[in-house]
Amino acid sequence: MTINEKNYIEIKGVSKNFGDVIAVDNVDLAIKKGELFSILGASGSGKTTLLRILAGLETPSQGSIMIDDMDMTTMAPYDRPVNIMFQNYALFPHMSVFDNIAYGLKKEGETKEIIEEKVQRMLSLVKLEGYDSRKPNQLSGGQSQRVALARSLIKEPKVLLLDEPMAALDKKLRQSTQFELMDIHDQLGITFVIVTHDQEEAMTLSDRIAIMEQGQFIQIGSPNLIYENPESKFVADFLGNINLLDADMIENDQNRILLKCKALGGQLSLSNAHDFNGSGQISVALRPEKIMIQKEFPSEEVKNYVKGVVEDFGYFGNLSIYRVRTESGEIIQVSKQNRDRAVQSIKWEDEVYLSWENKNLMLLGE
Amino acid sequence: MSGILINNNNSFRENLWRHFIVAIPYIWLLLFFLAPFVIVFKISLADPIIAQPPFTPFFNEGKNGGISIYTTFDNFFYLFQDSLYFVTYLNSVKLAFIATVFTLLIGYPIAYGIARSPQPIRNILLLLVVIPFWISFLLRVYSWMGILKTNGLINGFLLWLGLIDQPLQLLYTDTAVYIGMVYSYLPYMILPLYANLVKLDVRLLEAASDLGAKRWQGFLDVTLPLSIPGIIAGCLLVFIPAIGEYVIPALLGGADTLMIGRVLFDEFFLNRDWPVASAVAIVLLLLLVLPIVYFQKRQAQDNSEVVV
Numbered sequence: 014m015t016i017n018e019k020n021y022i023e024i025k026g027v028s029k030n031f032g033d034v035i036a037v038d039n040v041d042l043a044i045k046k047g048e049l050f051s052i053l054g055a056s057g058s059g060k061t062t063l064l065r066i067l068a069g070l071e072t073p074s075q076g077s078i079m080i081d082d083m084d085m086t087t088m089a090p091y092d093r094p095v096n097i098m099f100q101n102y103a104l105f106p107h108m109s110v111f112d113n114i115a116y117g118l119k120k121e122g123e124t125k126e127i128i129e130e131k132v133q134r135m136l137s138l139v140k141l142e143g144y145d146s147r148k149p150n151q152l153s154g155g156q157s158q159r160v161a162l163a164r165s166l167i168k169e170p171k172v173l174l175l176d177e178p179m180a181a182l183d184k185k186l187r188q189s190t191q192f193e194l195m196d197i198h199d200q201l202g203i204t205f206v207i208v209t210h211d212q213e214e215a216m217t218l219s220d221r222i223a224i225m226e227q228g229q230f231i232q233i234g235s236p237n238l239i240y241e242n243p244e245s246k247f248v249a250d251f252l253g254n255i256n257l258l259d260a261d262m263i264e265n266d267q268n269r270i271l272l273k274c275k276a277l278g279g280q281l282s283l284s285n286a287h288d289f290n291g292s293g294q295i296s297v298a299l300r301p302e303k304i305m306i307q308k309e310f311p312s313e314e315v316k317n318y319v320k321g322v323v324e325d326f327g328y329f330g331n332l333s334i335y336r337v338r339t340e341s342g343e344i345i346q347v348s349k350q351n352r353d354r355a356v357q358s359i360k361w362e363d364e365v366y367l368s369w370e371n372k373n374l375m376l377l378g379e
Numbered sequence: 380m381s382g383i384l385i386n387n388n389n390s391f392r393e394n395l396w397r398h399f400i401v402a403i404p405y406i407w408l409l410l411f412f413l414a415p416f417v418i419v420f421k422i423s424l425a426d427p428i429i430a431q432p433p434f435t436p437f438f439n440e441g442k443n444g445g446i447s448i449y450t451t452f453d454n455f456f457y458l459f460q461d462s463l464y465f466v467t468y469l470n471s472v473k474l475a476f477i478a479t480v481f482t483l484l485i486g487y488p489i490a491y492g493i494a495r496s497p498q499p500i501r502n503i504l505l506l507l508v509v510i511p512f513w514i515s516f517l518l519r520v521y522s523w524m525g526i527l528k529t530n531g532l533i534n535g536f537l538l539w540l541g542l543i544d545q546p547l548q549l550l551y552t553d554t555a556v557y558i559g560m561v562y563s564y565l566p567y568m569i570l571p572l573y574a575n576l577v578k579l580d581v582r583l584l585e586a587a588s589d590l591g592a593k594r595w596q597g598f599l600d601v602t603l604p605l606s607i608p609g610i611i612a613g614c615l616l617v618f619i620p621a622i623g624e625y626v627i628p629a630l631l632g633g634a635d636t637l638m639i640g641r642v643l644f645d646e647f648f649l650n651r652d653w654p655v656a657s658a659v660a661i662v663l664l665l666l667l668v669l670p671i672v673y674f675q676k677r678q679a680q681d682n683s684e685v686v687v
Contacts, residue, residue: 070585090588097589103582107604116600120591168590 021046021204022067022172027076028228029062036062038228039076044206044221046081049198051207051215053251054225060208061100063225064174067206068097081171091120096170100177102161104149110136110160111145117168135163138197155186162194166201175207179214191217212252216240224248246377249298254334256304256345257377260297265290270376272297276343278319283371291378298375301348305368306335308359318368321345323361333357337365416664423657424450434653454658464642464659468666471639474553474628475621478560482617483610485561486568490609491602493569494576505573508566520559520630527555527631555631556638560621567616575609576602611674619667639663 022044029037036059044050054060065071067078069090078085085093096117104113114135118128136142139159149157158178165173178194179187195218198205209215215222216236223233232239232248243249246257260274260281270283274297281297311318321337324344335347347367349359359365425434441447458464493504511519526532527549534546549555579602587597625640632638639659646656 068589070589090585091591091593095589097586099582099586101582103580103586105583105586105601116587116592117590120596164586164590 019046020044021048021081022206023077023079024063024067025077025079027063027066027073027078029059029066029071030074035228037066037073040228040230042223042230042233044204047202047204049195049205049207049218049220051209051219051222052225053209053212053215053222055210055251058225059228060210060225061176064097064176064206064208067172068095068174069093070097094171095174096165096168096172097174097176098161098165098178100180102149102157102181104157104160104164106149108148109145110141110147110149110152113149113160114163114167116164121168131167132163135167138166138200139163140193154181154183155190158182158190162197166197166203169201170203172204172206175205177209177211178207179209179211187214194218216252224251241375243298243375243377246296246298249375249377254301254346254348256299256301258297258299258343258345260295260376262292262295265292272376275341276319276339276345277317277369278339278341281317281371281374283374283376289376289378291376296377298377299345299369299373301334301346302350303369303373304345304347306337306347306349306359306365307368308363308365311366311368315368317371318366319345320364320366323359323363323365326357326359326361328357333359335359335365337367339367419657419660422653423454423661424452425654426451426453427652427654432653433651454654455662457655458658458662463637464662467637467639467642468663470637471622472666474556474560474636474638475618475624478557478564478621479614479618481557481561482564482568483614486565486572486613487606487610489565490569490572490576493573494579501577508569512566516563517626519563520626523555523559523562523631524550527558550631551633551636553632553636556628556636559627559631560617560624563627564617564621567620568613571612571616572606572609575606575612579605615671619671622667623663 020043022042024040024042027037027040028035038059040063052060052063062071066073067085069085069088069092072087076086080093080095083094085095105116108116111132114132115128118131123131132145133142136144139162141156141159141163144152144156144160149160152160158181162178179190182190191214194205207215207218219236221233221235222239224231224239226247232244234242239248240252243252249255250257256276258274258276260272260277262270262272263280264271268284270289272281272283272295273279274281277297277299319339321339323335324338325336327334330351332348332350335349337345337347339345345367421437422434425437427433428435435449437448437450439447439449489508493501493508496504524531528534529546529548529550531550533549534543537543538546583601583605584597587601588594592600623640623643624638625644628636628638628641629644632641643656643659643663646652646659650656
């Protein structure tokens with residue numbers, strides 16, 4: 014997969030109001046050619062509205078949209094080089110699988126031979142050979158999703174928009190479909206824009222994620238960047254599990270940060286790696302998988318540790334999640350990979366020591 | 380054990396109750412449709428006589444004190460011999476068909492418009508469709524006489540505009556019958572169509588548009604085919620009563636507007652030939668029921684194909 018440096022989709026200052034409600038609020042976004050881009054947000058965050066604006070199903074109240082240097086802002090959906098896969102697929106119930114997939118080509122006035130050939134190729138791409146004559150109500154959820162995907166890909170759009178593509182599938186199927194979708198993306202090289210509320214889905218699929226809240230983007234970046242370097246408490250909390258602990262900044266110069274965090278046992282001295290310039294009340298964020306949990310007193314090398322009592326735990330097979338109440342009374346979540354086939358050794362009410370490396374602490378302002 | 384027994388008892392009572400509720404409409408149909416139909420059918424097999432009632436009895440006392448049954452199919456043969464009946468049937472079908480087509484052409488856009496309007500307005504529009512039902516059907520047809528007659532509203536208006544200098548003959552023509560039928564049966568077309576169109580998933584139209592269909596193409600490819608059940612239901616609801624319609628052709632139609640309802644009335648009340656009138660009614664019923672049974676069977680087949 015090649016990603017050109019040039020911007021392929023350019024959204025500039027786009028807003029959309031429905032009456033008094035601002036669904037999309039002055040949004041800027043640039044997406045590169047061939048990128049698999051996700052817009053992640055809770056319901057009501059405006060992500061679907063933005064997708065519909067890209068598809069031409071809504072006209073923006075303000076702003077402009079360019080795709081491949083063409084102004085799309087007011088172009089009708091049937092003229093756009095963009096196709097959308099709807100959340101519940103919106104397959105034409107009265108048409109066969111073949112006619113559903115062929116619909117876009119028929120409207121282009123393609124010849125029968127070309128339609129036949131392209132539809133068959135598409136059917137094999139989504140692994141539905143031999144399903145041509147089925148009606149949508151004779152398909153399972155996964156099959157319907159493939160037909161919808163094939164239908165939206167058949168015109169070889171410049172951009173494919175996917176509205177919650179996996180939401181209607183069960184978990185097992187969702188995982189395998191995610192990888193198939195990535196395969197198809199790599200094979201065709203089409204730019205994908207996915208809207209989803211499922212952070213796992215966004216993380217697995219995307220080259221980049223934009224997190225949307227109240228009509229605005231809060232953070233845009235690669236899954237890894239957003240996960241490990243969230244810029245706000247909202248993002249940190251939204252993506253995965255995290256411990257958000259109150260702390261007071263004592264000293265903050267360019268090289269060193271000194272802060273007091275009751276939950277983590279008092280004073281912490283960190284190097285200022287991320288140019289954090291907050292002061293006063295801040296939050297220290299620490300992901301559960303970056304904390305070690307053990308019953309034994311930590312060895313000499315371990316500088317940062319805190320003592321606590323296991324209040325609760327969940328066993329998930331591959332890992333266990335503990336909720337530990339520290340001496341200062343805060344709850345800290347810890348996850349532990351179950352690397353050995355051993356009986357769960359840490360149980361309720363056990364006294365444990367939690368340790369971490371200071372470089373894994375993230376500092377977040379309000 | 381006792382718990383189970385009570386349960387059984389309850390479910391038995393429930394079952395009885397359920398059967399009873401289901402039975403009510405059937406009993407109703409049995410009493411007020413099937414029984415009269417059997418009587419009419421019986422009369423159609425009799426000969427007319429001048430007596431009270433004006434037809435030969437079904438059961439006769441035989442010479443030896445036994446009971447013999449008298450039936451004749453003469454009335455049915457008679458219907459086929461006199462071309463009047465055939466022509467009238469045909470004309471009824473033609474009138475009902477054309478009226479249905481016009482009702483559909485007018486009713487579809489109305490139903491579509493109602494289904495697409497915002498919720499609060501939708502209910503008001505639906506109410507407006509139904510409101511004419513609050514006035515007697517006969518009264519409404521009479522008022523059409525006032526509108527269509529030589530010195531009526533339409534002619535007055537056209538004369539006033541100067542478009543015509545002689546009043547048009549509107550009343551007592553087939554046109555008047557069409558106007559009356561389309562007007563009277565329009566709600567029966569609009570309501571099932573509306574019920575169908577309001578369910579249409581707008582995203583299907585968006586999908587069509589996204590795939591390159593202009594608005595009219597989306598309508599032809601998605602809305603229209605998906606509304607076929609509504610179209611069929613509406614057309615049946617209009618066509619069936621229209622074909623046997625008596626009041627509208629009698630009041631608005633001319634002497635030459637032949638409709639089976641009128642012939643039936645004439646046979647019954649003017650000629651006092653109850654057996655022929657009954658035969659006319661039976662044939663009309665068969666004419667209507669057979670295509671509907673065929674249609675229903677086909678639809679049932681379509682539905683069974685859907686099984687995964």
